[in-house]
Amino acid sequence: MGFRTSIANSDVAPIKNAGRRPRPVFYGWWIAATACLVWMLAYGVGVYGFVAFTKPLEETFGWGRSVQGGSITIFWATAMLTPFLGAWSDTRDPRPLVILGAILEGLGFFLIAHIDAAWQLFVLRALMGLGKLMMVLPIPVILSRWFSVHKGLAIGFAFSGAHLGGVLLAPFSYWLIASYGWRTAAIVLAVLLVVTVIPAVLVFFRVRSPADLGLLCDGLPGMDAVSASAAATDGGLEFRQVIRHPLFWAIVGVTTITYFGYSAVFGQMTSYLTDSGVSAARASRALGGMAGAAIVGVLGFGLAMDRFRPKVVLLSCLVLFAAGVSLLVAAGRSDAQWLLYAFITTFGLAIGGIDIVWVSLLTVCFGQRSFGAVCGTWYFFCLAMLTLGAIIAGAIYDVSHSYLAVFSVIIGSILLGTIVMASARIPPAPRQAPSTLGSR
16 A cells, blocks of 8 residues: 555645656556567567577478468467457456466467477467467556546557567567577577566556556546546446447458458568569568558557547558558569658558557547457457458469459558548547546
C-alpha cells in the first residue's frame, strides 16, 4: 500500500506546488515502456529472430521449403484462443498471463536447440506462438486503462516494439548463428527473452490502473480510487452488444482485407522483386527498411488518432496501404530505384499504422467495458489472415505464374474497404465515462 500511495502522492503533489518542482512522469508511461519491451522481445525473438534459423535448419536436416514455410506460419496456429485470452484480460491481473507467455515462448525456443525431427519443430513453434499471444494480447487492454487523451500514442509506442524487435534482434540472431551456431543461438535468445520480460513485468505491471493511485486516465488528479475505478469501467458496450453491432463486422471485414494484403505482400515481395530483376541483397535490405518505416508509422498514426478524427486517420492509412502495393507493382516493372524506396517507405508506414489504427478504433467505437474480449475476437481474424495470406498468394502464383493478379485484387479490395469505412458512422472521439469528460 505504501508503494501505491507514494506514487499517487508524487503525481498529485506537484499540482499544489507547481512552482517548486517539475511534475514527475505519469506512471502510465512506465507501463507503456514495459509494454514496448514485451512486444519487442515477443516479436523480435519469435518472428524476426526465428527467420534467421530457417536456412541453418534446412541445411542441418535437409528439410524442404514446405517445412521452412510451415515452421513460420504454424506460429499463428493458436489464433482460435484469442477471444478467450482477451476476455480473461478484461477482469484479471495481466501479469500471470504475460509471464506464463514469456515462459512458454522462451521454453519453445530453448527446446528448438535440441530437436532432431520436423514434427518437433512444428510443435515447439506452435507453443511459441501461444506464448506470444499470451504476452501481447493483454497489452492494448492494459494501456486502455491508463490512457484516454493519449491512448493512441501510448498504444503506438507499445506496438512499435514489434518492429524495433525486427531492427535489433534480426541482425543479432544472424550474428549469434554465424558466431556460435544455431543451437547455441536458440538458447541465448530464449534466455534473453525470459530474463528480460519477467522482471520488467513483475516490477512495472504491479499497479493495475490509475484508479489504484486515485487518478484518472492520463494522470489527471482529483478523484478517489473507488470513483476512478468505476469511471474506468462504466463506458462502452457489453460484448454481446458488440458482436451484434454491424459496425463491428464492417471493421472485421475490412480487417481481413488489410491483413490478407499485409501477409501476401510481406510473404511474397522478395520473390516478386528478385523475379523482376532486383538483386537479392537489395530485396533483403528492403525488408529492413520497411521495419524502420513501420516504427515511424505506428508512432505517427498513434499520435494522429489522438489529435484527429478517427475516420480520417483510418481512411488515410488505407489509402496509403493501397498506394504502397501499387508502388510495389511499379517497382517490379521498372528499373527506377526511387520506386523501390517509395514502396518501402509508403508500405512500411501503412503496415506500422494499420495495427494501432484498428485497435484504437475499437475503443473509439465500443468503449472499454469489454475491450479485451472485443480485441481478442478481432485479433483472431487478423491472425487467420496473417496465416493464410502468403499461402494463398503463393498458390495463385503457382497457377498463374504471375503476382499481378494477386496484387491487383489486394489494391481493389483495399479501395473497396476504404469506401465501406468512409460510409460507416464512426464516433468522432473515444467513448468515455461522463465523469472523465468533464476533467479533460
